Amino acid sequence: MSIGPPGNVDDLEGAALDAWSEHVSGLMNEAITQGAFDDGPSPFYNPSEESLAATPVTVTWPALSGKLRTLTHLSEEDRWELADRERLRTAENGDGRQDEYCEWSVSRDSGGGITGVTFTSEVPDWWGHLARRDPDLLVRRYRELVGVEPPLDDLFDGNEYNPQNQWNDGTRGPLVHLGQGNNNLWAAISLAAAATVVREQQNGEIVTDTQVLMGCANLGDKDRFSDPSIASTVNAAAAKGARITLADPPGLYLRGIRTEGMRPPRGHEDRDPADFWVPIRGDEEHRVRARFEVPDGAFNVSDITLDGKPILTGAQLAQRVDVFITVLVHDAHQKATTRPCGA
Amino acid sequence: MSAIETVAPEDRTCAAFDRERASAVPGTLRRFLVGKDDELHKMDDEEIARELNDPFATLLLREGRFPANAEAVLAELDSAVGADQPLSRNTQLSFLVAEGSQVAKDPSNNFERRTRFLVTRGQGTEGPDLIMSVFEPTGRLVELMAWDSTQGGFNYYRTMPDAEADRGAWVWAGNSRHAFDPQMRGRGPFESHPTGNLLMKELKVPWVNWLSPKAPMDERDFAAGDPRVTHEWFTRSDGAYVLEDSVARPAIERWNRRRLEQVLAAGSLSDPLPLMEQLLGSPEKTHRTVNLVSSPDSSQSAVTADRVRLPPTFFVDVDGLSDVLGLTRPKVAFSTSGAFYKQALDKFEVVVRNEDPSRPRRDGEDLFERVGDTHFAFVVPERAFEDVSFLRQLVVPEDGAPQIRLITPRLAGCLLMVDFPNPVFSDARASLLRHVPAGPIPSDRWGSFSADLGEAIVAREAADDGPEREFAALWEAGEGGWRDAANQLLSDYYEAVAEQLKTAEGFDAYFRLAEDRRNRVREMPIDESALLFAQTKLRPEALRGLAMSRDGTVSTRGPVA
Numbered sequence: 001m002s003i004g005p006p007g008n009v010d011d012l013e014g015a016a017l018d019a020w021s022e023h024v025s026g027l028m029n030e031a032i033t034q035g036a037f038d039d040g041p042s043p044f045y046n047p048s049e050e051s052l053a054a055t056p057v058t059v060t061w062p063a064l065s066g067k068l069r070t071l072t073h074l075s076e077e078d079r080w081e082l083a084d085r086e087r088l089r090t091a092e093n094g095d096g097r098q099d100e101y102c103e104w105s106v107s108r109d110s111g112g113g114i115t116g117v118t119f120t121s122e123v124p125d126w127w128g129h130l131a132r133r134d135p136d137l138l139v140r141r142y143r144e145l146v147g148v149e150p151p152l153d154d155l156f157d158g159n160e161y162n163p164q165n166q167w168n169d170g171t172r173g174p175l176v177h178l179g180q181g182n183n184n185l186w187a188a189i190s191l192a193a194a195a196t197v198v199r200e201q202q203n204g205e206i207v208t209d210t211q212v213l214m215g216c217a218n219l220g221d222k223d224r225f226s227d228p229s230i231a232s233t234v235n236a237a238a239a240k241g242a243r244i245t246l247a248d249p250p251g252l253y254l255r256g257i258r259t260e261g262m263r264p265p266r267g268h269e270d271r272d273p274a275d276f277w278v279p280i281r282g283d284e285e286h287r288v289r290a291r292f293e294v295p296d297g298a299f300n301v302s303d304i305t306l307d308g309k310p311i312l313t314g315a316q317l318a319q320r321v322d323v324f325i326t327v328l329v330h331d332a333h334q335k336a337t338t339r340p341c342g343a
Numbered sequence: 344m345s346a347i348e349t350v351a352p353e354d355r356t357c358a359a360f361d362r363e364r365a366s367a368v369p370g371t372l373r374r375f376l377v378g379k380d381d382e383l384h385k386m387d388d389e390e391i392a393r394e395l396n397d398p399f400a401t402l403l404l405r406e407g408r409f410p411a412n413a414e415a416v417l418a419e420l421d422s423a424v425g426a427d428q429p430l431s432r433n434t435q436l437s438f439l440v441a442e443g444s445q446v447a448k449d450p451s452n453n454f455e456r457r458t459r460f461l462v463t464r465g466q467g468t469e470g471p472d473l474i475m476s477v478f479e480p481t482g483r484l485v486e487l488m489a490w491d492s493t494q495g496g497f498n499y500y501r502t503m504p505d506a507e508a509d510r511g512a513w514v515w516a517g518n519s520r521h522a523f524d525p526q527m528r529g530r531g532p533f534e535s536h537p538t539g540n541l542l543m544k545e546l547k548v549p550w551v552n553w554l555s556p557k558a559p560m561d562e563r564d565f566a567a568g569d570p571r572v573t574h575e576w577f578t579r580s581d582g583a584y585v586l587e588d589s590v591a592r593p594a595i596e597r598w599n600r601r602r603l604e605q606v607l608a609a610g611s612l613s614d615p616l617p618l619m620e621q622l623l624g625s626p627e628k629t630h631r632t633v634n635l636v637s638s639p640d641s642s643q644s645a646v647t648a649d650r651v652r653l654p655p656t657f658f659v660d661v662d663g664l665s666d667v668l669g670l671t672r673p674k675v676a677f678s679t680s681g682a683f684y685k686q687a688l689d690k691f692e693v694v695v696r697n698e699d700p701s702r703p704r705r706d707g708e709d710l711f712e713r714v715g716d717t718h719f720a721f722v723v724p725e726r727a728f729e730d731v732s733f734l735r736q737l738v739v740p741e742d743g744a745p746q747i748r749l750i751t752p753r754l755a756g757c758l759l760m761v762d763f764p765n766p767v768f769s770d771a772r773a774s775l776l777r778h779v780p781a782g783p784i785p786s787d788r789w790g791s792f793s794a795d796l797g798e799a800i801v802a803r804e805a806a807d808d809g810p811e812r813e814f815a816a817l818w819e820a821g822e823g824g825w826r827d828a829a830n831q832l833l834s835d836y837y838e839a840v841a842e843q844l845k846t847a848e849g850f851d852a853y854f855r856l857a858e859d860r861r862n863r864v865r866e867m868p869i870d871e872s873a874l875l876f877a878q879t880k881l882r883p884e885a886l887r888g889l890a891m892s893r894d895g896t897v898s899t900r901g902p903v904a
Contacts, residue, residue, distance in 0.1 A: 060581070060582065061556040061582065062584050066556065069548050070652065070676070071676065072652075072654070072655045072661075073655070073675050073676045074672075208448035209445070209643040210558065210641070212644050215644060222644070225557070225584075228556060228557060228559070229559050232559040233559055236562075236563065237561075258588060258589045259466075259468055260467070260468060260469070260588065260590070261469075261470070261593045262468050263743070273468065305741055307592060308735065308736075308741045320588060322585075
C-alpha cells in the first residue's frame with residue numbers, strides 16, 4: 001500500500017508522491033528497529049508492507065498546551081499571552097509553548113485588534129520533502145500562505161530545509177507549518193511505536209498508570225495532552241495483543257473549533273461563530289490548516305467574547321481547537337512485548 | 344438576615360422519588376416538586392404550556408412521546424427533528440465518568456466502579472439544550488436537564504423506572520429557579536444542584552474521575568463483560584475538557600446570567616441571602632457548593648517524584664480573589680517533596696476502598712482495596728465554579744451582560760479576604776451572613792447595598808479576632824487602600840505556606856487539613872461513592888475544627904462567636 005501525504009494534499013504527484021510513501025515507510029521501519037521487539041510480528045507495523053484488517057481509533061486532545069495549564073502561578077491571561085509569544089522557543093531557548101501538534105499565529109490590524117488566527121497541524125516533514133522534490137513549488141506554496149515569495153536561500157540551512165526559517169518563525173501574521181521541535185511526524189510515529197511495549201514494575205505488576213508508563217518508557221511529556229493520550233491508547237491496545245500503526249495518511253489533524261461560550265459583539269448577535277472557521281488545507285476528513293476570521297470583516301475576532309472575556313490572544317481559541325490522530329488496531333491476539341520499567 | 348430553615352431528611356432527599364415510584368404510570372408526565380408536592384401531580388394543559396417549554400418537553404413529552412430509557416430518548420429526538428436541526432444527532436456529545444476507573448484497570452475486579460454517561464444534544468454558543476445522565480444506555484433510570492428558553496433555567500426531569508413498561512413514566516422535578524424557592528431549597532434535584540446549576544464536580548484539569556487526555560479509559564476500566572465497552576457513547580466519547588469548555592461552563596454561565604436578568608427585569612432582589620451564600624458559603628449543608636480539584640500528578644508517579652504539585656485553590660481562593668478581583672497570585676506553583684507525600688500516605692494509612700463505614704458493598708460485589716491515594720494525588724474541595732462565575736457576573740459584568748451593580752469589588756474583596764486561608768467551609772466567613780438584610784431589595788437600593796452592608800459589619804465589629812474585625816481592617820483602608828492591604832496579607836501568607844511545604848511536618852498538617860475538608864464533602868449529597876476519596880486512619884472527630892492560619896500553620900479553631 002502506498003502511504004499518502006498529510007491531509008491528502010495535492011502538492012505532488014507521481015514519483016514525488018511515491019518518494020514520500022517510501023520516506024514515511026522508512027520512518028516506520030526505523031521506529032520498529034528502535035523498538036527491538038521480541039521475535040515474531042512486531043506490535044507496531046508498517047502499513048505499506050503489511051495490509052491487515054484493523055479498527056481505526058481516534059485520539060483527540062485540545063491544541064492549547066496541557067503543560068502550560070500546570071503553571072498555576074500564572075493567570076489564565078498570562079498563560080495565553082505566553083503561548084502566543086513563545087511559539088517555537090521560550091525566552092530561555094527551551095521548547096516552545098505550542099507543543100500539542102498544533103501551532104497558530106495571530107494577525108492584527110494597526111490598532112492591535114485581531115483580524116484572524118491561523119492554525120496548522122501540518123508536519124514539517126512534508127515541507128522538507130517538498131523542498132527536496134520541488135523547490136519552485138515550495139516557494140509558490142510559501143507565497144500562497146504567507147503572501148510573500150521568500151528567496152529560496154531563506155528556507156534552507158545549507159542544503160537542508162529549515163523548518164524554523166524566518167518565514168515560518170513568527171507569531172504575528174501567517175505561518176506555514178509546524179515548527180516547534182517536538183511537533184513532527186517522526187515524534188508521533190516513534191511515540192506510537194514505543195508505546196506498544198507493555199511495561200511491568202519490579203513486583204511484576206503491569207504498569208497501567210499513564211504517567212508512570214510515560215516515565216518508564218520515556219514516552220514524551222506527561223503534562224502535555226497529546227503524548228499521554230496517544231501513549232495510553234496504544235499501550236492499552238498492545239496489552240491485549242494487538243498490532244498497531246497510524247492510519248493513512250499518517251499525520252495530525254484539526255477536528256475543528258468549539259464555539260460554545262462565544263458571543264459576537266452587540267449588533268451582530270445573530271452571527272454564528274462556527275461560520276468563522278475556514279478550512280484551508282487538507283481534505284474534509286484530514287484538515288491540516290484553517291483560519292478563524294470573520295469572513296466579511298464586519299468586526300474583528302477580538303470583538304468577540306469567549307466565556308465573558310474578549311478574545312485577545314490566539315491561545316483562547318486554541319483551547320477550543322481539537323487535534324486528532326488516528327491509530328489502526330489489528331486484533332492479532334499475540335503475546336504482548338513486555339519489558340521492565342526503564343529498560 | 345433570613346432564617347435558615349431545617350429540612351427533614353426524608354423530605355429533602357431524592358429518596359422522595361423512590362417513595363412515589365409505585366404510583367407512577369408508564370406513558371405519563373407528572374409533576375413532583377419535592378417540598379411542595381406530597382405526591383405525583385397531574386399537570387393540566389395550562390400549567391404544561393406555562394412551565395414546560397424546553398425542547399425535550401415540546402418535541403417529546405407534550406407530543407405524547409414518553410421514551411422508556413436514555414437510548415430511546417435520543418431515538419425519539421432523531422425522529423422528531425431533521426438532520427440539521429438544533430437537537431439533531433450531529434450535535435451529540437458523550438462523556439464518561441467513574442470513580443472506580445484508573446485505580447484498578449483490571450476487568451477481573453468485580454466491584455462497582457460507578458461508571459456513568461453524560462450525553463448532550465444541541466450546540467449553540469450558550470451550550471447544549473439537553474443534558475442527560477445515565478448509568479446504562481438502556482437503563483430505565485434517566486435524569487435529564489433541558490433548557491427552557493421561555494421561563495429561563497433548566498427543567499429537571501427523571502423517570503420512575505419500571506422494568507416492564509415500554510413507555511417511560513416521566514416526572515418534572517422543577518426548574519433551576521426552584522432551587523431558591525424556600526420550600527424546595529436543598530430538596531429533590533436541588534439536593535445536588537443547590538443553585539439550580541449543572542454539576543460537574545471535577546471541573547478543572549486533570550478532571551479527576553472523568554475520561555480525558557490526562558486519564559484515558561479503555562476496556563480495562565470496565566468489569567469483564569460490561570456491554571458499555573462497545574457502546575458508541577464510550578467508543579466515540581469526548582474528553583472531559585470538552586465537557587468543561589463546551590457544556591459545563593456555558594451551562595453555568597447561562598443560568599447565572601439568566602438569574603441576574605430576571606432580577607433586573609423584576610426590579611427587585613427578592614432575597615439577598617442565597618446570593619450572599621454563594622459569596623460567603625453557608626452553614627446549611629444542603630446549600631453548600633464545591634468543586635473537586637487535585638494535583639496534576641498521578642499518585643503513583645508522585646510517590647517517586649522529586650516534587651508533587653498541589654492545587655493552589657487548596658490554599659487560597661485564587662479563582663475569586665485573583666482571577667475575578669485581581670488580587671495578587673502565588674508567585675510559584677505550590678509543591679512539596681514526593682518523599683513527604685509518600686510518608687504521609689504511609690503514616691496515615693491511606694487506602695482506596697470500595698466500602699466505608701456508612702456504605703457497605705453491594706451483595707456479590709468483591710472488596711476492592713488499593714494502598715495509596717486516589718489516581719490523581721491530593722483531591723480536595725475548592726470554591727465552586729458556579730459561585731466564581733456568579734461572583735464575576737455580579738462584580739465585573741461583561742459588556743452586554745445584566746448590570747445590577749449590587750456588589751462592589753471592594754465589598755466582595757473585603758468579604759472574601761475574611762479567613763482567606765480557608766477558601767472553603769469557613770465558619771468565620773459564613774458567620775457574616777448574619778449582617779445580610781432580609782429581602783426584598785428594590786433596585787433603588789442596589790447602588791447603596793455594598794456600602795450599607797460594609798458599614799453594618801463594621802458597626803458590629805466585635806471580638807478582637809472576630810470576622811467583623813478582620814473585615815473592618817480592610818474595609819476601613821478605603822476604596823483606594825483595601826487592595827494594597829489585601830495584597831500584602833496574601834503575599835505574606837504565600838511565603839509562609841511555601842516554607843511549611845519544605846518540611847514533612849508542614850505537609851503532614853496540610854494533609855490532615857485536606858482530610859478534614861474531604862470529611863465535610865462526605866457530609867454533602869454530592870458524595871455518592873466510597874471511591875470518591877481515599878480513606879485514612881485519621882478519625883473525623885480528631886480533625887474537626889482544623890483550620891489554616893495566616894502564618895501557614897494549621898491548628899484547631901473553636902466555634903465562631
